[in-house]
Amino acid sequence: MAVYTQVDDAELIAFLATYDLGDLLSCKGIAEGVENSNYFLHTSAGSFILTLYEKRVAESDLPFFLGLMEHLAAQGVTCPQPVRNRQGAALGRLAGRPAVIVTFLDGYSVHHPEPLHCAALGEALARLHLAGAGFPLHRANALSVGAWRPLFAPAADRAGEVAAGLREIVEAQLDELEADWPRDLPGGVIHADLFPDNVFFLGERISGLIDFYFACVDAFAYDLAICLNAWCFDEQHNYAPQKGVALLDAYQRLRPLTRAEVDAFPLLARGAATRFLLTRYVDWLNVPEGALVRPKDPREYLARLRFHRTVSDLAGYGLAL
Ligand SMILES: Nc1ncnc2c1ncn2[C@@H]1O[C@H](COP(=O)(O)OP(=O)(O)O)[C@@H](O)[C@H]1O
Numbered sequence: 001m002a003v004y005t006q007v008d009d010a011e012l013i014a015f016l017a018t019y020d021l022g023d024l025l026s027c028k029g030i031a032e033g034v035e036n037s038n039y040f041l042h043t044s045a046g047s048f049i050l051t052l053y054e055k056r057v058a059e060s061d062l063p064f065f066l067g068l069m070e071h072l073a074a075q076g077v078t079c080p081q082p083v084r085n086r087q088g089a090a091l092g093r094l095a096g097r098p099a100v101i102v103t104f105l106d107g108y109s110v111h112h113p114e115p116l117h118c119a120a121l122g123e124a125l126a127r128l129h130l131a132g133a134g135f136p137l138h139r140a141n142a143l144s145v146g147a148w149r150p151l152f153a154p155a156a157d158r159a160g161e162v163a164a165g166l167r168e169i170v171e172a173q174l175d176e177l178e179a180d181w182p183r184d185l186p187g188g189v190i191h192a193d194l195f196p197d198n199v200f201f202l203g204e205r206i207s208g209l210i211d212f213y214f215a216c217v218d219a220f221a222y223d224l225a226i227c228l229n230a231w232c233f234d235e236q237h238n239y240a241p242q243k244g245v246a247l248l249d250a251y252q253r254l255r256p257l258t259r260a261e262v263d264a265f266p267l268l269a270r271g272a273a274t275r276f277l278l279t280r281y282v283d284w285l286n287v288p289e290g291a292l293v294r295p296k297d298p299r300e301y302l303a304r305l306r307f308h309r310t311v312s313d314l315a316g317y318g319l320a321l
């Protein structure tokens with residue numbers, strides 16, 4: 001459960017009194033997520049999500065995230081909408097943290113995605129990339145290649161506690177990624193964390209996307225590589241080509257990859273695996289005392305990284321070249 005910051009009842013009632021959301025009926029910590037503190041908020045006006053932003057979210061980035069959710073919704077992408085208080089502000093403070101109330105989305109996340117879910121995701125991701133055009137704010141990717149070594153270096157000595165060979169593979173990978181990372185691929189607004197828990201389905205259709213708190217401006221194909229890592233491996237962390245092909249084909253029906261993106265894809269996939277391996281590794285070693293959180297296993301991404309190191313082109317992911 002991700003609740004790092006506990007909210008005191010009296011403080012919550014006072015916070016809620018600044019909104020037109022009626023009376024508090026219940027507020028429960030949410031048993032999912034790892035980044036922020038989230039609560040299901042039920043008031044006499046309906047259901048909402050209360051988020052208190054934690055360590056990885058810079059307060060100065062919140063206008064980008066909140067504005068992006070409004071921009072995307074205006075372009076037809078279903079995502080949570082920030083609720084404004086009586087002063088017209090979406091961003092407030094609660095329990096000493098920046099806090100926002102957003103609308104509740106119906107739907108459920110799929111824990112074991114099948115190819116049909118990957119295809120739906122590919123289409124939704126391409127729509128998201130196209131819908132981001134015209135969003136006026138900019139946020140660089142704070143967790144791109146330049147951030148990975150500084151993340152790993154202070155914790156490198158403990159890598160052996162998590163997996164044999166982890167330190168060696170990460171260090172070799174960082175050398176390659178830093179030398180070869182492409183800088184001029186087509187880009188725009190990307191989600192950057194579109195894992196299955198951030199995509200809601202109703203039946204076979206996507207009902208909405210959540211958790212835009214890593215969104216930034218970066219290469220579109222990198223976002224696709226993140227999704228391939230998160231959606232297209234089986235329970236044993238083996239690559240599942242039917243899922244990968246379903247994702248990549250559905251994406252390309254709306255936004256075909258350029259030659260440069262195709263060529264860079266295996267490297268981007270290694271980069272995406274490295275990025276999640278590293279944040280999981282650091283979080284695994286540093287669970288805050290008293291926090292209700294289930295840290296995610298970094299070894300799942302070590303297995304993915306090992307697979308990507310065997311791939312040199314899209315044929316390695318099952319696509320006909
Ligand atoms: N707008 C929303 N509507 C419905 N459920 C939500 C919404 N936002 C978050 N949730 C629930 O809260 C969980 C954690 O949210 P998430 O944004 O992924 O947290 P974190 O940023 O901590 O990873 C989600 O898995 C989902 O169950």
Ligand SMILES: N[C@@H](CCOP(=O)(O)O)C(=O)O
Nearest residue numbers: 033034035195211276280296
């Ligand atoms: N998706 C990341 C962790 C970020 O958590 P989320 O709940 O915001 O998706 C991972 O799996 O490592």
